[in-house]
Amino acid sequence: MRALIASAFMLATAAGAAQAQTQPAENDDLVITGSRFREMVRSFVQEVAPPELSEEQLARWNSRYCPLMAGIPARQAQYLVDRMSQRAHQLGLRPGDENCRPNVLVFITPDADVLAQALADDHDLVAYYNNAEYGNSLGRDALAAFVSSDAPVRWWHVAQTVTERGTIISNSGEVVRSEASRLYRPTRQDFNRVLVIVDARQAAGLQFEALGDYLAMVTLAQLDASADTSQIPSILNLFGQRGASEPRLTDWDLAYLEGLYSAPRHAPDSNAQERAITREMEDRLREPQ
Template sequence: MLSFATLAMMAVLSTEADANAALSARTLTQPVVTQDLQANESIRLEDIEVTGRPLTTLIDTFVAEVAAPAGRRNLARWDEPICVAVVNLQDAPAQYIADRVYAVGADLGLCRGGRDCQPNVVIVASDEPDTLAQTMTARVPRSFRPGGSGMDRGNGALEAFKQSDDAVRWWTVSMPVDSMTGQRASRIPGECSGNCSVAGQFAPNIFMLASRVTTQIVDEIVKTVVILDIDKVAEVSSQQLVDYISMVVFAQIDPRADTSTYSSILNVFDTPYDATGLTQWDRAYLEGLYQAQRAQRGPAAARDEIANSIRRAHTRLSSVEE
């Protein structure tokens, strides 16, 4: 399986886009509508009925809407150090993107890779994103579909990635691992351990503790590629764009999720005035994901555990803000 360093080089060779102008600082101003009223004028407002939903229900619905795990696996998150490569941008905007992604990762307790680290997050800007996506997936297919069980969302999702017309598109590869040892729990075709002539050496050997409720196998994100349509991302500010990128890098987000009823950076390309960056809701989601123990065996129980962790994070952030 080729590394993402190779993938980044392929991206450089696949496009000539000069995207720097689109990432310059922009100021977005909200139009203000005023109305002059006479001092003795009175305004009658119609009765308004407000129907609220419990926070737990809102969180459960949000998780169900945005979460996009690989296959039938549980939600994955990063555990290893993050190494970001930003391609097809000049040094200043590329460094701005990388620094912000690293900063969000640090807030979640993630380490930054060293100077000579191999990129596991590749962010590519292009004025021909469809061509770029087709080229990258054709030249380095194993970087997108490694072939192991529970590592990606399948051919249908990959076709949607290649044909997407979104301003930002992304592809995430995750890996089932033994939380006790860090050992891979899914075999990649063509790889083996020990004597490759022995059939049993092709599958990882995991010592499992018997339990019907809990599991020691957890899912970790190992690679993410993000493609920016340089013409479309010009519609938002640099901070909005980079925080949007951070959200899809650090969580498995469904590109087709409808988050319009939530205050989230994920809505920025539809309603750019609603959020200048990661919202409290976004931060609670990420913090809850990265603080959850992830010890529940079934997908439903695992999501409930993460939802409860998100609720605690939301409560903490709300009290801090107050």
């Protein structure tokens, strides 16, 4: 894995690298009122949900979250990594120290298209797009869309299929004991790695605080890159509404992430997880101020 990471970073115009070690961040509250509130929450959850999940379950990080960044000076990279790690810490994850094995790889480059193609060609980095061995991703069509995208930020998530207790499942023929029922599956989806490419030209002029929160949002959850969140206060509107959107994760974003990380991990399908996220968001956004 270390050799793969090293070769991938040689593809980026890296000026520095940083890894995470930090503390929780601040959290602002937002009061939501109105008769359409429940429908707005439900629509938001459905809008950002990733399409065509082969395992029909939403993935999340299990415990360790270790970003590594290339393409900008070390001091700026460290700020972004720390910001991302603060958000991970808020969700109960364990940000890595300087010796952690990176599993979130962020490239900031003016040659985003070239790098995207190079990463896609490295099957060891985008592994499991054909559901081989013990993991999965969104598939070949999604990988092609990742390469051809002209978005300011594009991302690629790789997940592992594990038992509800976290034991890795492979095609080796080894028998793994697990429990299941009509309410729960014997497996869950854990992120294995996330690759992110930031188009340096399109990101020019952004506040680093805002960019760090955006990167946290799209690496802590697997989101639909084509989602339209323009009607909802969200950091995902950062590039579409420059100067108008909040320069940090909003209450809606935080509520979604809290919902994802509190939803049943081995639910029977992603619909059940999305319902749990919706309920959690409703409760959190309606909390008295």
